[in-house]
Amino acid sequence: MNKTVFEGLMRVQTKLRAGKPVSVGWLFMGSPITAEIMARSGFDLLILDLEHSPGADESMYHQLRACDAQGVPVVVRLPEVTSATVARTLDAGAAGIAISDMTEGRAADELGRFSTYATAGERGTHRVARGAGYGMDWDHYKDEVVPNLLLIGLIESQAGIDALQDIAGTPRLDAIFIGGVDLAAAFGRLTEPGHPDVQNALRHIEKVVFENGKALGGLATSLEDAKAKIAAGYTLISYGSDLIYLRDRALEKVAELKPLL
Numbered sequence: 001m002n003k004t005v006f007e008g009l010m011r012v013q014t015k016l017r018a019g020k021p022v023s024v025g026w027l028f029m030g031s032p033i034t035a036e037i038m039a040r041s042g043f044d045l046l047i048l049d050l051e052h053s054p055g056a057d058e059s060m061y062h063q064l065r066a067c068d069a070q071g072v073p074v075v076v077r078l079p080e081v082t083s084a085t086v087a088r089t090l091d092a093g094a095a096g097i098a099i100s101d102m103t104e105g106r107a108a109d110e111l112g113r114f115s116t117y118a119t120a121g122e123r124g125t126h127r128v129a130r131g132a133g134y135g136m137d138w139d140h141y142k143d144e145v146v147p148n149l150l151l152i153g154l155i156e157s158q159a160g161i162d163a164l165q166d167i168a169g170t171p172r173l174d175a176i177f178i179g180g181v182d183l184a185a186a187f188g189r190l191t192e193p194g195h196p197d198v199q200n201a202l203r204h205i206e207k208v209v210f211e212n213g214k215a216l217g218g219l220a221t222s223l224e225d226a227k228a229k230i231a232a233g234y235t236l237i238s239y240g241s242d243l244i245y246l247r248d249r250a251l252e253k254v255a256e257l258k259p260l261l
Contacts, residue, residue: 001093001131001145004071009095012045012073013148016175016215021230024217026241027063027074030055034242035063039070045150046072047238050089051079051100057088061130064093075150081107083122086114091129096150098177103159105166111151112172117142150174152217152236155205156182164205168212175236176209177217178202206232 001009015022022044027035030053038046048063050056055063060076067074073095078085081099089097099111113121123146128134132141153167154160156179160167168176180193183202189195209216210233217236220226226237 001095001137001141002068002071002133005068005073005093005095006140006145008044008071009073009145009148009150013150013174015044016150016235019233019235021235021237024236024238026238026243028053028241028243029246030059030063031242032059032062032066034246035074036066036070038242039067039072043072045095045236046074047098048074048076048094051077057092060089060094061092064130068093073150075152077154081110081114083110083114083124086111087123087126090115090123090149091126091131093129093131094149096152096174098152098154100154101156101160101179101182102153102163102167103157104163105170108153108167108170108173111153112170115149115151116146116172152177154179157186161201161205164208165212168209168214173214175215175217176205177236177238178205178219180219 012022024045024047025038025043027038027046027048046067048060050060064074075096075098076089076094077098077100078089079100086097097111097115099107102108114123115121117123117125127138132138151173152175153173154177155164184190184193184198187197189198206216215235216233217238218229218234219238220229226239229237
């Protein structure tokens with residue numbers, strides 16, 4: 001991890017540990033071009049999605065390189081915790097890992113262990129990985145970067161809520177991110193995120209997360225929603241993605257043009 005990206009990661013960690021909000025954008029398109037544009041736009045942190053989005057190791061490397069050139073740290077979202085995928089993703093130079101639909105404390109514990117070298121963890125050692133500067137930054141990587149990798153668990157289901165105390169109580173986990181759409185769907189309210197059942201679940205999650213001293217993240221659907229989340233104590237403020245920005249801007253411009261045709 002180069003110096004500017006590490007500095008960016010530490011700025012994010014310092015803010016989160018102080019309870020201050022950071023801006024988060026998502027990378028859904030699998031493109032190094034849109035990743036580079038997002039990185040240049042001023043977000044504190046980007047999350048590269050490998051759960052629903054196109055791309056594999058090669059496209060991840062290209063996107064990480066594009067963001068590294070701008071000094072912006074990138075957390076990669078994986079669909080599940082496995083030793084191999086966590087290690088491979090971090091070796092590529094990711095600034096952290098986010099795991100979708102975390103449903104048990106064991107998964108949070110494994111994320112911490114699989115992200116950390118022995119004897120504190122179980123991550124396999126690859127000294128010449130890209131994350132370690134191909135071996136040229138190994139000491140810096142193992143001593144400074146690895147202890148500060150940003151580890152996030154997403155809560156998106158009733159099972160996640162049921163296990164939340166164990167998940168949020170995991171020492172190495174930094175943050176909980178609420179997957180609001182999937183959470184609403186889990187209550188049978190996919191198109192009704194404001195339903196009392198969903199809102200009560202959100203309040204419960206917030207309470208448990210704050211009691212355990214973790215950073216809390218969520219999707220802000222508007223500027224007013226972002227303000228409300230910040231006021232409620234959320235510090236990972238997700239505000240759009242490369243795909244959504246392109247879609248919305250394209251729709252807007254075509255709508256402008258249509259009356260002339």
